Structure formats: C-alpha cells, structure tokens
Amino acid sequence: MTNRIIEFLRDRREKGLDDGPCVVVDLDVVRDNYATFAQALPDTRVFYAVKANPDAQVLKLLAGLGSCFDTASVVEIQQALAAGATPDRISFGNTIKKERDIARAYELGIRLYAVDCEAEVEKIARAAPGSRVFCRILCNGEGAEWPLSRKFGCVPEMAGRVLEHAHRLGLIAYGLSFHVGSQQRNPRMWDAALRSSADIFRDLAERGIHLQMVNLGGGFPTKYLKDVPAVKAYGQAIFKSLRKHFGNRIPETIIEPGRGMVGNAGVIEAEVVLISKKADDDAVKWVYLDIGKFNGLAETMDEMIRYPIRTEFDGDELAPCVLAGPTCDSVDVLYEKEPYLLPVSLEIGSKVLIEGTGAYTTTYSAVEFNGFPPLKSYVI
Numbered sequence: 001m002t003n004r005i006i007e008f009l010r011d012r013r014e015k016g017l018d019d020g021p022c023v024v025v026d027l028d029v030v031r032d033n034y035a036t037f038a039q040a041l042p043d044t045r046v047f048y049a050v051k052a053n054p055d056a057q058v059l060k061l062l063a064g065l066g067s068c069f070d071t072a073s074v075v076e077i078q079q080a081l082a083a084g085a086t087p088d089r090i091s092f093g094n095t096i097k098k099e100r101d102i103a104r105a106y107e108l109g110i111r112l113y114a115v116d117c118e119a120e121v122e123k124i125a126r127a128a129p130g131s132r133v134f135c136r137i138l139c140n141g142e143g144a145e146w147p148l149s150r151k152f153g154c155v156p157e158m159a160g161r162v163l164e165h166a167h168r169l170g171l172i173a174y175g176l177s178f179h180v181g182s183q184q185r186n187p188r189m190w191d192a193a194l195r196s197s198a199d200i201f202r203d204l205a206e207r208g209i210h211l212q213m214v215n216l217g218g219g220f221p222t223k224y225l226k227d228v229p230a231v232k233a234y235g236q237a238i239f240k241s242l243r244k245h246f247g248n249r250i251p252e253t254i255i256e257p258g259r260g261m262v263g264n265a266g267v268i269e270a271e272v273v274l275i276s277k278k279a280d281d282d283a284v285k286w287v288y289l290d291i292g293k294f295n296g297l298a299e300t301m302d303e304m305i306r307y308p309i310r311t312e313f314d315g316d317e318l319a320p321c322v323l324a325g326p327t328c329d330s331v332d333v334l335y336e337k338e339p340y341l342l343p344v345s346l347e348i349g350s351k352v353l354i355e356g357t358g359a360y361t362t363t364y365s366a367v368e369f370n371g372f373p374p375l376k377s378y379v380i
C-alpha cells in the first residue's frame with residue numbers, strides 16, 4: 001500500500017467515481033521491483049511474464065527499463081511490441097501453440113520458442129525455421145502456493161531427445177527452462193531443476209550439441225498474509241546452485257517473474273454488500289463483497305492465495321467470517337474452509353482494501369458474468 005494509491009482512492013471517492021471495485025497499480029513499485037530483480041540476479045536477463053498484468057503502461061515502463069517479455073499468445077506478443085520491445089526481446093514461452101500462431105509470431109520477428117515434446121518442435125521447424133528453442137522440464141511445484149506441475153514440461157530424460165530432434169530439424173537447440181511453481185516460498189527449490197539441467201547440458205555436449213541458456217522461470221513470491229524471503233535470498237540460492245552444478249561454465253540465464261514483478265504494486269478497493277448469518281446461533285458471519293472469484297479474485301480458488309485485507313476498523317476486535325463474492329454462483333466463495341478474521345465493527349457499505357493484487361487479477365476477470373463488469377484497473 002503506497003501513499004499514492006491511498007490518495008488516488010480518496011480522490012476517486014470524493015469525485016463520486018467509486019461505484020464498483022477497482023485495482024490501482026503503482027508504477028513506482030513496479031520500477032522498484034525491476035531494480036530489485038536486476039540487482040539480486042545481475043547476470044540474468046529479465047523476461048517479464050506478460051500474463052501477470054498486461055496493462056499497456058506496465059509493459060511500457062518495463063520495456064523502457066530494459067526488460068524482455070515472456071509471452072503466451074500472439075496478442076501478448078503484439079502487446080509487448082506495442083510497448084516498445086523489439087522482437088529479439090520477446091519469447092514465445094507457451095509450450096502449447098497452434099502452428100498458425102507460431103507462423104504469425106515468426107512474421108512478427110520472434111525467434112525464441114518454448115517446447116516440451118517432439119510434435120511441438122516439428123511445428124516450430126516448419127513455421128519458424130532456424131529459430132532458437134528451449135525445452136521445458138517438469139517440476140513438481142513442491143513448496144509453491146500456486147503449483148504449475150504436470151501440465152508443462154517433460155521429464156529430464158526426455159528433454160535431450162526433444163532438443164536433439166530440434167537440432168536435426170535445423171533449429172538452434174538453445175537451452176532449458178523450468179518453473180518451480182508460482183508463489184514459491186522456498187528459494188532452494190531451484191536446486192534440483194538446476195542439477196537436472198546441468199546433467200542434460202553435459203549429456204547433449206557429448207553428442208555435439210552445446211546448449212547455452214537456462215530459463216529459471218518465475219515463482220518469485222509476493223507478500224500476502226505470510227512473510228516471504230527477499231528476492232536477494234532467491235538470487236543467492238540460485239547463484240549457489242548454478243556454481244554447484246555448472247562449475248565455471250555457468251550458462252546464460254533468464255528469469256520470468258510475473259507475480260514478483262507486479263503483485264505488491266496493486267491494491268483492490270472493494271465494498272461490503274451484505275453481512276449475514278445462516279442461523280441465529282452461527283459463530284461465523286458471512287461477509288459478501290462486490291468482488292469475488294469471477295471479477296478479479298480467481299486465485300482464491302481452493303483458498304490458495306490468501307490476500308491481506310485492510311478495513312477502516314483495523315485494531316478492533318476480530319471475528320471469523322466466511323468471505324464471499326457477489327455473484328449467484330455457489331463456488332464464488334473466497335475463504336470458508338479457513339474462515340477469515342475481520343473486525344466485528346465492519347458494516348454493510350464499508351470499503352475494504354485487498355493488498356497484493358497487482359498480479360493475476362484483471363486478467364482473470366470474467367467478461368460480464370451475472371452482469372458484473374470486469375475489474376476496473378487504474379495504473380498510476
């Protein structure tokens with residue numbers, strides 16, 4: 001929470017514009033985050049994961065600071081280009097791409113692609129000849145609050161074969177990638193993947209294929225309710241593992257922070273629509289907000305991400321509440337298994353501030369489920 005955000009929200013209220021939930025993102029925080037990554041991992045290039053927050057001003061700021069961009073679709077590539085990034089600073093990092101989208105990306109100048117199987121390599125060899133490819137290896141997502149396991153990557157034993165296939169088809173077998181799981185709270189979780197990566201580098205070198213790059217993925221956390229280690233601790237742990245597994249031959253590295261770049265830059269202001277009980281003797285109250293799973297808070301799915309919530313009654317006595325969204329869908333409940341402690345004095349009509357909401361909120365907002373518009377976003 002920054003003073004600029006507090007002032008912006010006060011001004012919005014005074015002008016009577018506060019008629020629905022909104023997220024406010026402070027670019028100064030994004031700028032600081034970029035500097036922190038650059039400092040903690042000085043020899044590593046930053047590829048911001050556009051999906052975390054593709055706002056044009058966020059992308060423009062990062063492009064100006066020298067960031068590269070990890071994209072997952074032609075639209076994201078166009079957004080990065082529009083922000084001022086040249087094609088050589090953009091990767092097409094989704095392992096699941098239509099061949100015609102690869103062709104479109106190639107036309108736009110993109111020459112760096114992710115793969116995790118031979119069929120995807122063949123698409124790239126046809127639609128983006130001569131490009132660089134990196135193969136994603138599986139990570140189990142242990143230690144992450146938002147694991148990305150299984151869907152992406154192949155087992156390390158297969159990666160060599162995938163890259164050899166790429167080499168044979170005239171592509172540049174450029175390197176490896178992995179993602180240790182989003183909101184990864186343990187900086188040591190990069191170690192096992194780096195050990196596998198070094199094994200694959202050696203194995204392929206024996207077959208005359210010299211990989212150059214390791215893509216360390218995202219996973220850098222945002223502080224929600226629980227504390228998280230500083231980015232510096234991640235930089236140190238990663239560098240130690242690189243030294244341990246690659247010795248004096250440390251490859252080129254890149255990171256793809258999404259959440260860690262923008263999460264703490266954003267605050268959502270929402271409103272209490274209703275407070276009620278289901279029975280007179282219920283210990284737990286239901287608090288319904290005008291924001292829920294369908295208009296910005298999708299990451300509360302399975303109660304995985306627990307956002308800090310501030311109210312004007314902070315400091316008062318707290319009571320356990322079930323927190324729910326406004327729509328007529330019963331899955332639109334944010335926290336129930338583990339009720340959320342909120343001040344007893346909270347009232348219908350009170351504003352609440354949901355912190356750490358700069359990442360994965362606007363992009364996860366439905367078009368207009370139940371007539372509720374997508375989350376409004378202001379970047380200041």
Ligand SMILES: *Cc1c(COP(=O)(O)O)cnc(C)c1O
Binds near residue numbers: 049070093218258
């Ligand atoms: C989503 C994604 C990221 C960003 O992950 P965070 O945990 O938000 O940092 C990075 N790389 C790839 C390939 C992704 O899909």
